[in-house]
Amino acid sequence: MDQITVFSPASVANVGCGYDTFGFAIDGIGDQITIAKRSDDQLVLERSIGADLPTNPKENVATIAVEAFLNHLGSRAGFTFTIKKSFKPGSGLGSSASSAAGAVFGVNHLLGNPLDTKDLLPFVMEGEAFASKSYHADNVAPALMGGFNVIRSYDPLDIFQVPTPENLHVLIIFPDVEVKTSEAKALLPKTLAIPEARNQWANVAGVISAMYSADFELLKKSVTDFIAEPVRKKLIPGYEEVKRIMCENGSVGFNISGSGPSMFSFFKDANDLEGVKQEVKELYEALGFDLILHTSKINHQGSKIIS
Amino acid sequence: MDQITVFSPASVANVGCGYDTFGFAIDGIGDQITIAKRSDDQLVLERSIGADLPTNPKENVATIAVEAFLNHLGSRAGFTFTIKKSFKPGSGLGSSASSAAGAVFGVNHLLGNPLDTKDLLPFVMEGEAFASKSYHADNVAPALMGGFNVIRSYDPLDIFQVPTPENLHVLIIFPDVEVKTSEAKALLPKTLAIPEARNQWANVAGVISAMYSADFELLKKSVTDFIAEPVRKKLIPGYEEVKRIMCENGSVGFNISGSGPSMFSFFKDANDLEGVKQEVKELYEALGFDLILHTSKINHQGSKIIS
Numbered sequence: 001m002d003q004i005t006v007f008s009p010a011s012v013a014n015v016g017c018g019y020d021t022f023g024f025a026i027d028g029i030g031d032q033i034t035i036a037k038r039s040d041d042q043l044v045l046e047r048s049i050g051a052d053l054p055t056n057p058k059e060n061v062a063t064i065a066v067e068a069f070l071n072h073l074g075s076r077a078g079f080t081f082t083i084k085k086s087f088k089p090g091s092g093l094g095s096s097a098s099s100a101a102g103a104v105f106g107v108n109h110l111l112g113n114p115l116d117t118k119d120l121l122p123f124v125m126e127g128e129a130f131a132s133k134s135y136h137a138d139n140v141a142p143a144l145m146g147g148f149n150v151i152r153s154y155d156p157l158d159i160f161q162v163p164t165p166e167n168l169h170v171l172i173i174f175p176d177v178e179v180k181t182s183e184a185k186a187l188l189p190k191t192l193a194i195p196e197a198r199n200q201w202a203n204v205a206g207v208i209s210a211m212y213s214a215d216f217e218l219l220k221k222s223v224t225d226f227i228a229e230p231v232r233k234k235l236i237p238g239y240e241e242v243k244r245i246m247c248e249n250g251s252v253g254f255n256i257s258g259s260g261p262s263m264f265s266f267f268k269d270a271n272d273l274e275g276v277k278q279e280v281k282e283l284y285e286a287l288g289f290d291l292i293l294h295t296s297k298i299n300h301q302g303s304k305i306i307s
Numbered sequence: 308m309d310q311i312t313v314f315s316p317a318s319v320a321n322v323g324c325g326y327d328t329f330g331f332a333i334d335g336i337g338d339q340i341t342i343a344k345r346s347d348d349q350l351v352l353e354r355s356i357g358a359d360l361p362t363n364p365k366e367n368v369a370t371i372a373v374e375a376f377l378n379h380l381g382s383r384a385g386f387t388f389t390i391k392k393s394f395k396p397g398s399g400l401g402s403s404a405s406s407a408a409g410a411v412f413g414v415n416h417l418l419g420n421p422l423d424t425k426d427l428l429p430f431v432m433e434g435e436a437f438a439s440k441s442y443h444a445d446n447v448a449p450a451l452m453g454g455f456n457v458i459r460s461y462d463p464l465d466i467f468q469v470p471t472p473e474n475l476h477v478l479i480i481f482p483d484v485e486v487k488t489s490e491a492k493a494l495l496p497k498t499l500a501i502p503e504a505r506n507q508w509a510n511v512a513g514v515i516s517a518m519y520s521a522d523f524e525l526l527k528k529s530v531t532d533f534i535a536e537p538v539r540k541k542l543i544p545g546y547e548e549v550k551r552i553m554c555e556n557g558s559v560g561f562n563i564s565g566s567g568p569s570m571f572s573f574f575k576d577a578n579d580l581e582g583v584k585q586e587v588k589e590l591y592e593a594l595g596f597d598l599i600l601h602t603s604k605i606n607h608q609g610s611k612i613i614s
């Protein structure tokens with residue numbers, strides 16, 4: 001096999017209380033990456049569709065991650081990449097994680113799967129580290145492996161997954177404004193008072209318990225964030241109004257996706273979604289921003305081969 | 308019915324990472340409280356066995372809690388209490404919570420159960436607040452209701468329970484040294500850096516997931532504490548040695564119980580317990596401290612009527 005096309009999903013990190021800890025994959029949006037073997041040892045981004053990605057292989061998250069992987073293998077293989085993005089970098093949906101995860105996943109396959117998918121994670125994180133200037137796994141793990149992931153430890157890296165309720169629906173709300181991850185990060189407090197931190201981890205416990213027990217009332221209360229939401233919501237036009245619309249219309253958990261501007265909202269009943277989408281559309285029409293709405297369930301597969 | 312005897316169990320709070328958040332009840336040790344109706348409106352502690360408890364009803368956690376309950380009901384009933392403790396106050400096993408929970412639970416029963424057990428919690432917390440100078444529910448909730456409890460929120464009070472693996476055994480190790488809760492509290496940091504707090508809540512997620520999935524490897528890794536253990540372990544003679552004995556002999560989670568000096572250790576196999584107990588006995592004989600060892604499973608009943 002000399003060419004492959006991979007789909008690597010978008011993902012929602014933080015999930016309210018689980019700052020730098022929780023991340024889940026969604027269905028239907030993400031990166032479609034075509035990878036072809038080359039006769040030389042170059043990594044070439046031939047084309048990017050849907051975003052203007054850096055073509056220098058030292059500056060592109062996908063090729064940086066693949067290079068780390070090839071170095072680990074001691075391989076001198078070369079590949080040409082075409083990346084088609086269904087959402088832009090800077091959307092808060094793990095764009096760089098999708099590109100890095102899909103590229104490494106596809107290259108591993110073209111090389112005959114020398115590593116198990118989960119063991120690709122450290123290389124994918126190299127790409128992500130370039131994009132975010134620090135090691136994060138909360139988008140990378142779901143983009144690669146799917147599911148609802150918990151990064152228990154970064155040193156050593158230790159990740160586990162929790163089951164999610166069958167009827168859990170996710171609405172992604174992406175107003176087209178730019179929120180720079182670095183700017184969103186700079187707003188965060190450096191320390192937390194113990195009682196504040198306690199409230200955060202008590203909600204973390206609530207989200208995990210709710211995922212296992214399908215307790216949507218507990219989920220709704222626990223998807224709460226005392227750290228990032230209070231400062232980052234100001235970067236997202238219409239945030240409070242969207243939150244109000246969700247709260248009043250059956251959402252069982254709403255917050256910022258990653259560092260925004262995308263937002264996510266959980267629903268237990270797909271019938272609640274249509275009215276809500278209409279209200280949000282009208283809101284952003286009035287505010288004068290383009291808007292993408294996407295509904296999904298939790299994606300438990302992660303990166304996959306589509307041809 | 309004019310007289311009742313109630314058993315209210317000891318409990319383990321914090322459970323490693325879940326500072327002020329997790330608490331579970333144990334079997335076999337706790338307070339045995341006999342309560343008799345009086346013809347006047349007095350609350351009288353007639354006798355305490357196993358500890359020298361304050362007889363002034365304004366200074367005893369049991370009578371303070373009962374008084375709060377009676378005030379809520381608008382009742383002018385009076386009761387005489389005899390409290391027999393199987394462990395001392397200051398042991399780190401929720402002594403005041405056992406007394407307060409058992410007393411209120413028993414009085415509720417003698418009054419014909421005007422409230423459901425879970426609705427007694429705020430009054431039990433009044434007693435606990437007197438003992439610890441602040442509102443805590445991590446011993447009170449398990450002493451009253453049993454099980455593994457998570458205090459999701461203090462304001463408003465919101466508690467949920469998670470299931471625990473059938474074969475989870477608990478070893479309680481109580482060396483007879485005094486650790487004052489106030490002293491143990493004063494040692495704690497006031498703030499946490501975000502990365503430290505993140506590690507704490509990632510482990511909180513791990514403990515909850517492990518309880519649902521019976522993943523003992525995850526449990527062992529997640530029962531870790533970055534806040535209290537590093538400073539409080541110095542107050543407990545032999546702590547590091549006990550931890551080493553546990554780690555080397557099949558423990559699937561070890562830490563300080565509450566503010567100590569008691570410690571708890573989880574095991575998935577009761578056969579591992581005997582050898583471990585012998586080693587700990589020898590350790591504390593050499594150190595010159597009396598020692599109580601107690602094995603239990605998680606108690607899912609909480610306070611109960613025994614006669």
